[in-house]
Structures are given as C-alpha cells and as structure tokens.
Amino acid sequence: MAENKHYIHKYETEAINQDGLNGASYVPNGLAVVVSNPLKDTPGANPEQLLGLSLSTCMGATLQAIEKENGLPHLADVRVHVSMVKGTSGLEFLVKARIHIPHITHAQAVDFVSQAEKRCPVSKLLSSSGNYTIEVVDSFDD
Amino acid sequence: MAENKHYIHKYETEAINQDGLNGASYVPNGLAVVVSNPLKDTPGANPEQLLGLSLSTCMGATLQAIEKENGLPHLADVRVHVSMVKGTSGLEFLVKARIHIPHITHAQAVDFVSQAEKRCPVSKLLSSSGNYTIEVVDSFDD
Structure with a gap:
C-alpha cells in the first residue's frame, strides 16, 4: 500500500x-x-500526446539534472512515440522513448539514460508495463 | 515482448x-x-499536470463511451490528483483518480468505472504500479 x-x-x-x-x-x-478524438480530424490534443508530453518532459528534466551533476550543458533530446493499437484485450498504448545525447559517448548516454529511467517518476510509473521501452539512439534519422 | x-x-x-x-x-x-519546475513559481505546466490531463481525458472518454453504450448522456466527472513525494527510492508520483457519475447509482458507477479501468489505455499502463488508485465518489467535497 x-x-x-x-x-x-x-x-x-x-x-x-x-x-x-x-x-x-x-x-x-x-x-x-x-x-479531441485522435481518429478524427477535429483539432485538439489527445491522451496519447499528453502522456508523451508528460514522459518526455520528465525524462528531459531528469537528464538535465544528471548532465548538470556531471558538469555538462543540457543537450539531451527526448522523443516519445505513442501508438494506439488494438489487441485481443482491446485498445492499448505502446510507449517508446528514444533519447539522443550528442555531447557524450554512446556508452555514457546509456549510463545516463539508465540512471534517468530509475529517477524520473513518470518512467517509474510505466516501468512495470510491458508496453514501455526506452532506447538510446545516435540519431533520430532511422 | x-x-x-x-x-x-x-x-x-x-x-x-x-x-x-x-x-x-x-x-x-x-x-x-x-x-516549468513544479517547485518554482515560474509559469508553465509540469509532468504531474500533463500526466493528470492524459489520464483524466482517457478515463473521461472511456466513461463517455460506456455511458453511450448504456443509452445515457455523458455526465461522468473525472478528477486526477497527482502528488510528488520523496521516499527511500527518490521522487515518486502518487496518482489518484476520483470519479463522480451523478445520474446513476453508486453501484452502477462502480461497475462503469471498473469497466473503464480495464478499457482506458492510460489506466492499463498505470495498473501494475502500486502508486495508482481509482475511486468512485458521491461528491468531490470530502
């Protein structure tokens, strides 16, 4: 409890x-x-976007703190992709966070992101869901 | 996977x-x-509010669909309280959804909310977290 x-x-x-x-x-x-309904043309935000904004802001803020603790400027770029899919148990969201940190090595970025994943409260809330993944990328092109 | x-x-x-x-x-x-930082006076939204907006919209939309399926107008009112707390494992969010549905009995409201909890994708994502609770209320005064 x-x-x-x-x-x-x-x-x-x-x-x-x-x-x-x-x-x-x-x-x-x-x-x-x-x-508004994501499946209609009406203007407006939807739960998918609001969740993506919450998680990206939380992870961005946490990485900003970790960069600062390491004497680095804040350059981390967090992009959260949210898909709505229909499976055997109805509608689900798949949440995929991709993070690019340009001024450190890939190994350091993996370390920073692994720390952030355990510190960011939104990431903690999602961590027991099988629909949440987090990935360090070297660019957003692929 | x-x-x-x-x-x-x-x-x-x-x-x-x-x-x-x-x-x-x-x-x-x-x-x-x-x-902006929730602990500072700077204007702006924060991850707590964006998460609350995502969950309240998702639950509201799901209850709207359930009300419609039952031939009822949409009157469900969803309020999501998000607290940031510090525990032994750092910062955490406690997420508490309270729902009031004025035009049906308490027992019916409990049934509708129980259905919505299993259908709303944001609720599903949070459901394995011990920090998420959902409650039917007869008013928001208490």
Whole structure:
C-alpha cells in the first residue's frame, strides 16, 4: 500500500475532465487543453500526446539534472512515440522513448539514460508495463 | 515482448522535449506547452499536470463511451490528483483518480468505472504500479 510508506510530500496538483473527448481538460488555475478524438480530424490534443508530453518532459528534466551533476550543458533530446493499437484485450498504448545525447559517448548516454529511467517518476510509473521501452539512439534519422 | 503480439495499428504520435524543465515540450504540428519546475513559481505546466490531463481525458472518454453504450448522456466527472513525494527510492508520483457519475447509482458507477479501468489505455499502463488508485465518489467535497 502506497499510503503506508514513509513519504516526504513535495507537491500536488489536479487535472479535470468533464467533457470526454469533445471539449477540454484542465488544471484548476493552470493549463487548459482542447481535446479531441485522435481518429478524427477535429483539432485538439489527445491522451496519447499528453502522456508523451508528460514522459518526455520528465525524462528531459531528469537528464538535465544528471548532465548538470556531471558538469555538462543540457543537450539531451527526448522523443516519445505513442501508438494506439488494438489487441485481443482491446485498445492499448505502446510507449517508446528514444533519447539522443550528442555531447557524450554512446556508452555514457546509456549510463545516463539508465540512471534517468530509475529517477524520473513518470518512467517509474510505466516501468512495470510491458508496453514501455526506452532506447538510446545516435540519431533520430532511422 | 509487446512487439510479438498481434496488434491492429490505429494511431501514432510523438512528443519532444529538448528544454528539460525550462522551456517547452511539443508535439510536431500539434500542442506546444510551456513547462516549468513544479517547485518554482515560474509559469508553465509540469509532468504531474500533463500526466493528470492524459489520464483524466482517457478515463473521461472511456466513461463517455460506456455511458453511450448504456443509452445515457455523458455526465461522468473525472478528477486526477497527482502528488510528488520523496521516499527511500527518490521522487515518486502518487496518482489518484476520483470519479463522480451523478445520474446513476453508486453501484452502477462502480461497475462503469471498473469497466473503464480495464478499457482506458492510460489506466492499463498505470495498473501494475502500486502508486495508482481509482475511486468512485458521491461528491468531490470530502
């Protein structure tokens, strides 16, 4: 039970949806986003994109901290690909984070990303899902 | 291995972060959001809020579909509370979804939410994390 662990509380926020996929979702006194069905042409963001933005920001921020701890400028580039697929148990998201860190060696990048994966709270939440992968790439071209 | 399952591909998108917590994250040709450190006063959204927006939208949309399947208008209200806490293994997010469906009984609401939990892809991704809980409430006052 998460509730029984000993935690130091740092921050809390709330996000609200009352419109389903046709309207907006919002944070009270914060960001409001128009949302829409990813399979329709209507303008708006969708859960896939919002999840990708959350994970990419979290991993980017964590890598920024690790770069700083190593006396390096922040150059890590995080791209999160989210696919919606239909399998035998209904709709699923496949989440694939690709990370490029241009100013260090591939081996160092693998080490930094492995640290970030264990520190970024969004990555931790997804880590027990078989649908989440993370990869260091030398470029985004392939 | 997710890759070996038989899936029908429905949709894909990408989110990018190059700025860490000081700048913006964006979807190419889509939503761009200013991001900031939740512990600082700088304006901007953070990974906690983006995750809450993703989950609340996904659960809201799934409940909208279930309400429709039952010949009901969409009145489900989804509120996702995300806390950042520090424990023995570093920072973690605690994610708590609360759902109020005003036009059906509590027992029906529990049934709808239990179905939605198994259908909403974001909920599925979080379901193996001990930090995710979901609850039907009769009001948001308590």
